[in-house]
Amino acid sequence: MLGNRKTLLTALVMVIFLSMSLGAAAQDAGVTIKWFMRWDQNRVENVAMPVAQAFTDATGIGVEFENIGSGSDYYTKLQTTVAGGTPPDVFYPATHVANAYASKGALLTINEFVERDGIDLSVYDSTILANYMIDGELHCLPIDNAALVVYYNKEIFDAAGVDYPVDGWTWDDFVETATALTLDTDGDGVTDQFGVDTFRNYWPMVVWTNTDRGLFDDVRHPTEFYGMDQGVIDSVQFVADLILEHNVMPSDEQRADISDLFAAGKSAMQVVGHWRMQRYLGSGFDFDMAALPLGESGEAVNRADGSCYAISADSEHPDEAWELVKFLAGPGSLGVNMLLDLQVMTPVLSEFKSDPRFLDPELLPGSNKEAFLAGEGNYFSMYDPIHPMYSAFDSLWKQELGEVWIGAATAEEAMMRIDEEVSYILENIEDYE
Amino acid sequence: MTVNIALPTSTRQHFLREKVYPFLSVVAIYAILLVGAVMIFFPFAWTISTSLKTEQQVLEYPPTWVPDPVQWENYPDALTARPFDRYYVNTTIITVLSVIGQVASSAVVAYGFARFRFPGRGIMFLIVLSTLMIPFHMLIIPRFILFKYLGWLDTFAPLIIPNFFGGAFSIFLLRQYFLTIPLDLDEAAKMDGANSMQIFLRIILPLARPALGAVAVFEFMSSWNDFLGPLIYLSSDRNYTVSIGLAAFRNDYFTAWHLYMAAAAVAMIAPLVVFFLAQKYFISGVALTGSGGSKG
Numbered sequence: 001m002l003g004n005r006k007t008l009l010t011a012l013v014m015v016i017f018l019s020m021s022l023g024a025a026a027q028d029a030g031v032t033i034k035w036f037m038r039w040d041q042n043r044v045e046n047v048a049m050p051v052a053q054a055f056t057d058a059t060g061i062g063v064e065f066e067n068i069g070s071g072s073d074y075y076t077k078l079q080t081t082v083a084g085g086t087p088p089d090v091f092y093p094a095t096h097v098a099n100a101y102a103s104k105g106a107l108l109t110i111n112e113f114v115e116r117d118g119i120d121l122s123v124y125d126s127t128i129l130a131n132y133m134i135d136g137e138l139h140c141l142p143i144d145n146a147a148l149v150v151y152y153n154k155e156i157f158d159a160a161g162v163d164y165p166v167d168g169w170t171w172d173d174f175v176e177t178a179t180a181l182t183l184d185t186d187g188d189g190v191t192d193q194f195g196v197d198t199f200r201n202y203w204p205m206v207v208w209t210n211t212d213r214g215l216f217d218d219v220r221h222p223t224e225f226y227g228m229d230q231g232v233i234d235s236v237q238f239v240a241d242l243i244l245e246h247n248v249m250p251s252d253e254q255r256a257d258i259s260d261l262f263a264a265g266k267s268a269m270q271v272v273g274h275w276r277m278q279r280y281l282g283s284g285f286d287f288d289m290a291a292l293p294l295g296e297s298g299e300a301v302n303r304a305d306g307s308c309y310a311i312s313a314d315s316e317h318p319d320e321a322w323e324l325v326k327f328l329a330g331p332g333s334l335g336v337n338m339l340l341d342l343q344v345m346t347p348v349l350s351e352f353k354s355d356p357r358f359l360d361p362e363l364l365p366g367s368n369k370e371a372f373l374a375g376e377g378n379y380f381s382m383y384d385p386i387h388p389m390y391s392a393f394d395s396l397w398k399q400e401l402g403e404v405w406i407g408a409a410t411a412e413e414a415m416m417r418i419d420e421e422v423s424y425i426l427e428n429i430e431d432y433e
Numbered sequence: 434m435t436v437n438i439a440l441p442t443s444t445r446q447h448f449l450r451e452k453v454y455p456f457l458s459v460v461a462i463y464a465i466l467l468v469g470a471v472m473i474f475f476p477f478a479w480t481i482s483t484s485l486k487t488e489q490q491v492l493e494y495p496p497t498w499v500p501d502p503v504q505w506e507n508y509p510d511a512l513t514a515r516p517f518d519r520y521y522v523n524t525t526i527i528t529v530l531s532v533i534g535q536v537a538s539s540a541v542v543a544y545g546f547a548r549f550r551f552p553g554r555g556i557m558f559l560i561v562l563s564t565l566m567i568p569f570h571m572l573i574i575p576r577f578i579l580f581k582y583l584g585w586l587d588t589f590a591p592l593i594i595p596n597f598f599g600g601a602f603s604i605f606l607l608r609q610y611f612l613t614i615p616l617d618l619d620e621a622a623k624m625d626g627a628n629s630m631q632i633f634l635r636i637i638l639p640l641a642r643p644a645l646g647a648v649a650v651f652e653f654m655s656s657w658n659d660f661l662g663p664l665i666y667l668s669s670d671r672n673y674t675v676s677i678g679l680a681a682f683r684n685d686y687f688t689a690w691h692l693y694m695a696a697a698a699v700a701m702i703a704p705l706v707v708f709f710l711a712q713k714y715f716i717s718g719v720a721l722t723g724s725g726g727s728k729g
Contacts, residue, residue, distance in 0.1 A: 069683055076664065077664055081577075259690075264489075265493035
């Protein structure tokens with residue numbers, strides 16, 4: 001019996017030892033930087049891997065690359081590693097996430113590195129760069145902004161005899177165009193082709209075009225919410241009416257969970273950013289881009305938020321991590337250079353904005369890539385305010401506007417409820433800081 | 434001329450009771466089972482259908498069921514896009530060791546609760562059960578920190594070792610089953626000179642095979658499908674599991690559904706085989722717990 005127990009105990013210890021040793025990471029003698037990303041496989045294989053290798057070749061610093069494609073999974077892991085004291089050295093937060101981490105002291109300020117290496121920050125768009133500054137301290141080097149355009153399927157426009165969108169078109173023109181392109185081709189009473197795929201979650205963009213301002217008085221230190229502003233209410237109702245009144249944009253039910261009606265050739269237009277272009281290039285139809293329509297303000301607008309490369313405040317190798325960040329997002333960086341060839345982003349570095357590979361790519365000769373630059377100088381954050389209270393606001397509007405999109409509430413009713421809740425949040429904003 | 438043949442009332446009632454009602458009952462049962470089967474089969478069929486479509490066909494609206502052309506190459510494409518062979522091996526190691534650990538340790542603890550009288554037994558059992566009420570998300574960071582100090586990050590240890598300390602659900606399920614085994618058997622064995630460990634190994638465990646099988650199947654499903662654990666604790670590609678490999682096909686902006694479904698269909702094979710081999714245990718587990726198998 002004793003022998004049996006010993007055997008069992010030995011087996012258990014062996015199993016534990018085996019489990020601990022299985023998959024144990026090999027230890028490198030030199031410095032290795034952990035680089036944690038949330039890219040698709042295309043960017044991982046064509047940019048991240050070659051850039052990491054080039055960086056190691058150039059500097060002798062190793063790069064341990066990890067990628068989680070889904071943003072929510074990425075941030076779950078990032079948050080755990082940061083809280084657990086083992087964050088990656090370099091990671092890739094979106095604007096509002098970078099600010100949330102920076103406000104909690106989880107990001108290294110990079111001013112000293114910038115000054116030491118003489119980095120000219122004027123080559124970055126100033127509005128966009130300001131999104132990553134807190135009290136004069138820079139926490140990130142941005143690489144892109146999530147600029148929105150209207151993609152349009154030229155073949156669908158040609159078939160319907162509808163003119164292509166032109167610069168300076170308005171939301172009225174947009175509705176007129178979308179209406180002409182919404183078709184019930186087989187006459188069964190069910191729409192077979194929509195004027196535009198859904199973009200309702202970008203409703204703040206419509207607000208900017210109409211009011212030429214964001215949703216709060218101060219994007220960094222909000223004290224007042226403009227939800228009851230008539231321009232805001234009308235903008236939200238306008239988006240809802242595209243579904244409910246004009247029937248040019250599909251409801252959830254009509255979309256049937258198809259991830260992209262434009263890619264499927266079932267909508268004539270799509271309001272989205274650069275990140276979808278690869279997909280449309282593989283769709284086999286002829287398309288181009290137009291700038292966002294103008295609203296009541298008459299001013300072209302676009303998104304300021306995007307993503308940046310940040311260094312963890314707990315990094316054991318901050319100097320080496322900074323070298324990698326420079327390599328990825330600094331002026332003339334190889335990282336952005338390689339991304340340009342993929343047609344996946346709108347760069348924030350001025351040298352790349354005017355680069356022919358961005359403006360006149362071989363993959364899309366003669367296309368209106370300048371549409372991505374429309375609204376330059378009049379940028380707003382989609383994640384407004386850039387403040388830790390954003391997640392509470394985000395949940396709130398998604399819940400309340402969900403009613404508006406299905407016609408169960410008017411924009412005014414929903415905004416009234418949101419305004420009430422946001423007022424309470426703003427009164428107790430220190431709870432979120 | 435019409436002839437009306439009226440059956441006597443008692444005969445008609447007898448006919449209804451003996452023939453019609455049972456027939457209708459069988460029809461109703463089969464109809465419910467059929468609806469249930471269709472509901473279960475629908476996602477599986479959709480997975481297979483999507484796995485054989487082209488990227489464009491996946492986007493077709495309205496969606497189509499039958500792929501045209503049938504894109505068989507999605508399978509090799511998906512399985513070679515990432516090192517799924519390694520992911521399978523990793524997942525198998527984690528799952529097999531987790532099942533062994535969970536079943537062995539939970540059985541020992543459950544035996545203690547079911548057969549031994551000691552001070553605080555009720556309270557301790559209550560404490561074990563109360564761990565079921567702690568949301569997993571609350572444990573993520575404390576456990577992560579613990580495993581960091583143990584040097585277990587980016588190894589399989591955090592996914593396997595905790596299973597060697599039992600699981601509240603498994604302990605509860607096994608304890609309840611052990612309680613149904615008559616004490617007379619233990620006493621008879623004692624009279625024959627058996628000690629507690631011998632009773633456990635030679636009497637209790639053989640009689641509790643359905644419950645042990647149910648625990649094993651639940652643990653297998655839980656470990657095989659676990660996403661959050663590997664996501665948090667593993668960071669090297671060579672250590673990834675199948676669930677993490679599948680996630681590579683999707684991101685915030687785009688999901689390669691045709692490849693995702695092809696890899697997912699292959700990933701389903703192991704759980705399906707286990708289910709068919711151990712379905713009687715699985716069903717007995719459902720019966721034992723009165724649940725659909727939620728491990729909590």
